[in-house]
Amino acid sequence: KARAAAKAKVISRDLPGRAPATPKLDMFSALKVLTPVQASTGQFTSEAVEAALNTIPKMPAIQDPPKYASHLEELGSASATLFVLAILDRVQGRMKDKADPSGVNLESLDWAAKAKDWLATQEVPAELPAKVENLLEVWMDTFQKKSTGRGISDEERQKREEQQRARMLAQAQEEERRAAHWKSLRSRSVEKVPWDEVRTYMWCRGNTGGAFLLQIGDSEVVVLKPQGMHAVAEATAVALAALVGVRVADLRVLSMMQDEFFDMTAALHKAPSMVEGDENKMLLVTVGSKEFIALVEYVNGSVLQGTSGHNLLKEEGSSEVLSGVGSLIAFDCLLNNTDRVPAIWRNDGNLSNVMVSAGSVVGIDQQVNPIENAEGFQRYLDALRRFCGDAKHGRIDAETFGRIKAAIAGNCGVELSDVQCGYIMQGACKTFERIAEEAETLKTALKDIETKMVRLFGHASVDVGQSRLDVIFDFLSETIRCVEESMR
Numbered sequence: 379k380a381r382a383a384a385k386a387k388v389i390s391r392d393l394p395g396r397a398p399a400t401p402k403l404d405m406f407s408a409l410k411v412l413t414p415v416q417a418s419t420g421q422f423t424s425e426a427v428e429a430a431l432n433t434i435p436k437m438p439a440i441q442d443p444p445k446y447a448s449h450l451e452e453l454g455s456a457s458a459t460l461f462v463l464a465i466l467d468r469v470q471g472r473m474k475d476k477a478d479p480s481g482v483n484l485e486s487l488d489w490a491a492k493a494k495d496w497l498a499t500q501e502v503p504a505e506l507p508a509k510v511e512n513l514l515e516v517w518m519d520t521f522q523k524k525s526t527g528r529g530i531s532d533e534e535r536q537k538r539e540e541q542q543r544a545r546m547l548a549q550a551q552e553e554e555r556r557a558a559h560w561k562s563l564r565s566r567s568v569e570k571v572p573w574d575e576v577r578t579y580m581w582c583r584g585n586t587g588g589a590f591l592l593q594i595g596d597s598e599v600v601v602l603k604p605q606g607m608h609a610v611a612e613a614t615a616v617a618l619a620a621l622v623g624v625r626v627a628d629l630r631v632l633s634m635m636q637d638e639f640f641d642m643t644a645a646l647h648k649a650p651s652m653v654e655g656d657e658n659k660m661l662l663v664t665v666g667s668k669e670f671i672a673l674v675e676y677v678n679g680s681v682l683q684g685t686s687g688h689n690l691l692k693e694e695g696s697s698e699v700l701s702g703v704g705s706l707i708a709f710d711c712l713l714n715n716t717d718r719v720p721a722i723w724r725n726d727g728n729l730s731n732v733m734v735s736a737g738s739v740v741g742i743d744q745q746v747n748p749i750e751n752a753e754g755f756q757r758y759l760d761a762l763r764r765f766c767g768d769a770k771h772g773r774i775d776a777e778t779f780g781r782i783k784a785a786i787a788g789n790c791g792v793e794l795s796d797v798q799c800g801y802i803m804q805g806a807c808k809t810f811e812r813i814a815e816e817a818e819t820l821k822t823a824l825k826d827i828e829t830k831m832v833r834l835f836g837h838a839s840v841d842v843g844q845s846r847l848d849v850i851f852d853f854l855s856e857t858i859r860c861v862e863e864s865m866r
Contacts, residue, residue, distance in 0.1 A: 402519040405465050405472075407434050412462050413489050418728040419788045420489075420496030420684060422458040424450040431517075444517060453509050456500045459493050460510045465518065466490055470546065471539060488583055495684025499791025556580065556652060560591055561678065566598035568630040568673040573638075573645035580652040581659050589674065590660065592646075599678075602646075604663045605631060605670035610831050610843025611745035612672070614850060615713050617827045619741070621820055623812055624709040625702070626741035627733075628675040631834055639671070669838055677742060679735030687790035690734050697801045700794075702739025703732060704805025707782070708769070711762050712813065712857045714747040720781045721806075722761040727785030748846065748853035755853075759860045766864035769807040774799040813858060814865035820858050824851050 411433050415426040428447035450457045466487075560580070577593040579602070589603040605612075609631065619626040632639045643664040651657045663671065680686035682703070690699055707719050718741065720727045733740040749755040768776040774796055782802060783794050794802075813820065828851045835844045843850070 403431060403434055403517060405469050405518050408518060409462075409465050409469055412465070416462075416489050416493065417788075418726055418730070420459075420492035420494075421455075421788070422462045422493065424448075424458045427458045427461065446517070449513060453506060453513075454503065456497060456502050457506060457510055459497055460502070460507060461513060463490060463493055463497075464507075464510055464514050468514070468518075471542060492684065495686075496791075498685045499688050559652075560593075560599060563593060563597055563599040563676075563678070565676040565678055566594050566600045568600060568628050568675055571600060571642075571673060573641045576645045576649045578650055578652045579646065579656065579660065581656045590656075590663075591676070599676045601627075601674040601676050602663075603672045603674050604668045605672050605842060606668075607842055608745050609670050609672070610835055610847065611747065611850060612743075613834070614746050614827060614831060614854075615715065615744040617830070618712065618746075618820075618824075618854065619709060619744070621816075621823050622709055622712070622809065624705055624741065624809060625738060626706075626709075626744055627677050630673045632671050632673065633834060633837075634669045635837060642671070669840065670835070670842060674742075677733045677735050677740045679733045679740065681730045682732040682734055682739075683729040683789045687729060687786075688792055691786070691790055691792045691794075691798075695737060696798070698737055699734055699739055700798055700801035701805035701808075702734075704769075704802035704807075705809045706732060706739060706741045706805075707802070708806040708809035708813070709741070710744065711765060712854060712861070713744060714749060714758065714853070714857075715744045716747060717743065720785050721778045722758070722765050724781070726788060727781075729785065729789040746850050746854065748849045750849055755856075759856065762857060762860050763864045765806075766810050766861055769803050769810055770865060772800070772803060774803060779803070810861055810865050814862045817858050817862035821855055824854055824858075827851075 408431060411430040412422065412427060415430045416422055417426070424447040427450060428445075431446055432443055450461060571594065575595045577595065579590045579592045581590055582588055589601050592600050592602050594600060613629060613631055616626055616629040632642060646660055646664055651660065680690060682690060682699070690696065703719060707721050710716075710718055711722060716723045716725060717728045718731045719729065731741065731743045733742055749758050764776075765778045767773070768778050773779070779799055779802070783799065787793055828847060831844070831847060835842055838844055
């Protein structure tokens with residue numbers, strides 16, 4: 379009887395819809411641990427949600443916490459993402475203003491927008507949100523407390539909720555206005571920027587730390603990106619792309635040793651920020667410890683991810699986009715640039731680093747990632763040879779193309795046909811062939827790029843990649859040689 383009672387207690391605690399015997403989780407704490415485990419696609423997986431929730435300290439301690447993942451998985455692949463967004467909705471409804479008592483940043487909700495974009499590519503059953511809300515009531519402290527006679531009235535509560543909704547709507551409208559403003563501007567060359575014509579700037583978060591959008595004059599924009607430990611790897615990648623004929627966002631690095639660096643900082647200190655508080659971020663960059671700042675080409679287009687990615691791949695003319703993706707993948711193989719489209723890498727991919735502008739594919743945020751371990755480098759070269767062979771011989775059923783298809787399905791919600799895979803293959807093959815044909819020229823050009831990197835970064839007081847120059851360029855020489863041999 380004792381064992382049966384204990385078993386019944388565990389079951390009643392774990393099943394949704396019954397009164398749990400364990401303490402409910404604080405929703406602020408839940409949101410704080412959940413947002414960092416979001417996948418690059420925008421999705422929250424059931425396993426990641428469970429792992430995050432189990433890190434929250436519970437009083438009293440729970441010996442056997444609820445099986446969050448199994449219950450969410452039973453509801454479908456979209457349930458975990460809906461669950462996190464439902465927590466956000468409750469937390470926002472609870473807050474009287476933007477102040478956050480638990481350290482969760484609710485002013486920047488890029489992650490939530492990304493999650494909603496991912497959901498837009500999924501088939502979500504009409505009844506799923508209600509089922510997710512049920513789990514929320516069981517597992518979370520949803521702030522639904524009985525009145526003690528001393529709380530606020532229903533009328534006051536409704537008034538506060540309306541005020542919160544009005545603030546959120548105003549914030550969303552302002553964000554849309556700012557986005558439309560930058561979208562209306564055209565890209566300016568990163569060469570010879572007239573710093574005295576800087577009108578305003580705005581900070582944007584990104585996968586590699588974020589950057590500033592700078593308006594130049596009435597109609598142009600350039601991107602300002604602080605440089606850190608990967609500065610050499612990023613600049614080298616952009617220089618090599620131009621030689622290989624692959625389109626990536628142009629980049630020019632400014633050093634504190636140059637007069638232009640100080641012309642830039644003086645102009646930025648005078649210019650007003652578009653968003654309150656961004657001037658503090660700008661000060662950290664211009665008068666902080668950053669010795670190098672990159673001017674990056676502004677790519678006015680759409681990312682190949684979420685709703686925009688889905689629409690781009692469903693439109694007529696998507697063959698050009700897919701061919702451009704294939705070309706980027708081949709180029710990434712030279713660099714071991716893992717943070718884009720997986721082919722010879724085993725990850726989910728990050729197609730937010732693939733932009734489509736005026737029908738052309740443009741790569742952003744690329745860098746060289748050399749492999750110093752001899753055994754690991756040999757395995758990488760073996761994988762590169764296999765992928766070259768897959769592209770050369772049209773093996774769309776190969777494991778490499780399976781990973782590419784899975785990444786596009788996860789990022790864009792599009793299942794590629796064999797014909798569409800063929801376009802990617804053609805783009806990759808064409809770039810590999812160009813690399814093979816111009817291998818000797820590229821190897822010579824690498825020496826010129828290395829000399830340029832030494833001249834630009836050699837005086838740095840902190841390591842921005844200059845200590846690995848030999849490793850970076852030896853790695854590139856070997857990957858070029860590997861492609862040359864594989865495409866014969």
